[in-house]
Amino acid sequence: MKHLLNLSLILLLALSSCGDAPEKSNSTESSEELNVYTHRHYESDKVLFAEFEKETGIKVNVVNAKADELMMKIEQEGELSPADVLITVDAGRLVRAKNKGILQRVKSKILNTNIPAKYRDEENNWFGLTKRARVFIYNPEVMKAEDFSTYRDLADQKWKGTIAVRSSENIYNQSLMAGIIANSHVDFAKAWAENVVKNMCRAPKGNDRDQIKAAYHGDAKVAIANTYYLGKMIGSSDEEEAKIGKAMKIFFPNTETTGTHVNISGAGVCKYAPNKDNAVKFLEFLSSKSAQETFSTANYEYPVNPEASTSMLLLSWGEMIEDPLNLAILGELNKQAVQTFDAAGWK
């Protein structure tokens, strides 16, 4: 028994060396640190974080979890929160974070020049870093671009049993729904969702890639998915997935009406950030031309910085005409979108 106690003490000591929390203090040392709470876990981000560390000598500590959990954590930690930067994968959560009062206003000329006003909060509480569009993906051997037109069109009876789309639990679907509510009316949106449910080829399940596969194999005629997933399939180490990715085509819906639904992944500086200056530097770095191009080539996202060039692959998908809707609205209508999905029986 005594041996066991000793063992546990040794283990505890060993662990305490690797488990120290980043301390919040005003000493000069802490200027070399930055605590990032992020929902993104892409390889491109790891590369960029390492680059930032190298360039500035500021150590980046990362907490990886879902945006909601991170927000809850920051909220409860309150004034003592060690979080400097919060990164999410959609605009809705950024708006939610702002409304919870966990972000702060940032004044930075660099950010204001790098990021067009449309992609940042009007009070500069959050900044979009990359864009992703929710589009139709189809197999050109089965369908033609002319067969498609708008999101609204998917509610038409002619699509019965042909649509593959994931769960309404998914934030990208929720933002799409919020966009539809904003561009029309909640009653219309509910009727739309009910009809799309009737037109689904199966109960919603799996992730975006699963929807694309279903469309490739003919179980569906159209998959609703985010653009970068197709890019990731094309770049996949799985030959089968790469083959499917290369075979499929993208259709940008609503080009002739309200524009294609676009969402952003973005970041904000936390209200009680202990390393605020570093946090701003970090955001400026991520919005720079070269970082933006890394997002585009390595993670297949569209850059928000107009100076940065979009990767060749993304350009090859065709021109994207965006819905001019203010992205903050997606956040404000999020809850309504969820309730509309629930009422329409979109699982």
Added chain:
Amino acid sequence: MAISALIAIPILFVLAHLFLGPGESWENILDHLLPLYLWNSLRVGLASLTLSILLGVTAAWIVSTYEFPLRKLFSWLFIVPLAIPVYIMGYAYAGLFDYSGFITSLIGVRVDVMNWWGLSLILGLALYPYVYLSTRAMFSLQNSRILEATSLLTKSYSKTFFKVALPLAIPAVAAGGSLVLMEVLNDYGAAKYFNVKTFSTGIFHSWFSLEEPNTAIFLAAILSVLIFVIIYCEKKFRERKRYASPMASSVRALQRLKPLNQVGLVLLSLIILLFALILPTGQLILWAMRTYSVVLDYEFFSIAWQSVSISLLSAFLCVLVALALISFTKWNRSKWVNKISKLTVLGYAIPGAVIAIGVFSPSLELDKILAKTWSQLSGQAPALLINGTILLLIYGYIIRFMAVAYAPLESGFTKVHKSLGESASLLGSSKLQTFYQIELPIIKYSLVGSALLVFVDIMKELPLTLILKPYSVNTLAVRAYEYASDERIAECACPALLIIAVGCIPIIFLNRIIK
């Protein structure tokens, strides 16, 4: 007392929400979702329970009754699926049945498994070892003379099984089955990927999609009450059915069969293992071969080491606390102490993420007070002392897995005859002395066994770890999750296989001990 209070606080925090009530979306949920949650949880629960009992009891019976080639190997391989996290099993099966998946190409048709029965299937396959373990222990303890007498009388082992062995083993089946049921109700990852709306997915829906933590915790509290009822029934049931004499045990002789029947048993074992182990790990190995070059780096191994050491330490502490709890309730006659210590077992039934809030919120308040006091005393800027350290994570694990340590230990203690303790104290030995010299040697196997079970469980744990882990700490399960949420399912394979491999080591020990 202090320990039970410490363990009970987060759980009471959750239960208190039963009285605080749900958030404003409750009606919306009541109308559109609650019937669905109940229906899905019910049918998935029953189906996976049935499957796990079927597999677990069959496997336990054949390895403890018949002699056939590779019996020893099979008897521990049957436990190995326990090391596979349920969500990984889900990904693997979705992969096997995918368009270009192995099974699809084998049978030529694509069968869609991503629905409620598919979910029940993988839950049953991943969780049957709980039933297997408890039942096997019971079968091998059963009074050999009773069984031998019966088989002599009836000349049939199947009659012995249905008329005598199985009824005698029902308490064990119930114990294993209740663990299965709790795991099923708790599963989030697989249900989410398959998009089967269960109670557990509902908790996350109201918490995050509807942004109503109160509604979420309210749902979790209802779920806890349901589980409490299950635990209670199982316990009452076990008490009523206890008729195996504790002291009985000469080793049971294994029955030798004709060669043809032996082949049949080998085949049967292989079929069970094919679905529960060979196919899913085969899929993972295929994926790992494709992705190892990207995934395996120095960081990966450091994460693996952290995973193992944290799990070991937490498992050890968890068992220590369980031991303390059981001893104190034995020494203390107060009903209240007993009630509270029962409550601590509930953690197993509450989704990890909700436990995390239960741990996080109260400890943060304490931490804030500590931080202020400390800064006043020392004149330094206030900083959180407990929060964001490994302590909180371990605390969370202990609460979450108390039941896993508690149940085997408690049943281990039932082997300690009351008269032993009484005679010891009559002879003037103190409680602690009695414990060290009499009880500890008797329960030491249960002690190690329960620590190992907890260890395997912590290695697999995900949602609680995500919320409570410090920056610098990472676990294999978290690593796998990061890949999965990036829709890089194949990249999960390396961390997943390592979780399984590490889990196998305690399972080998476990196999020895429970024999």
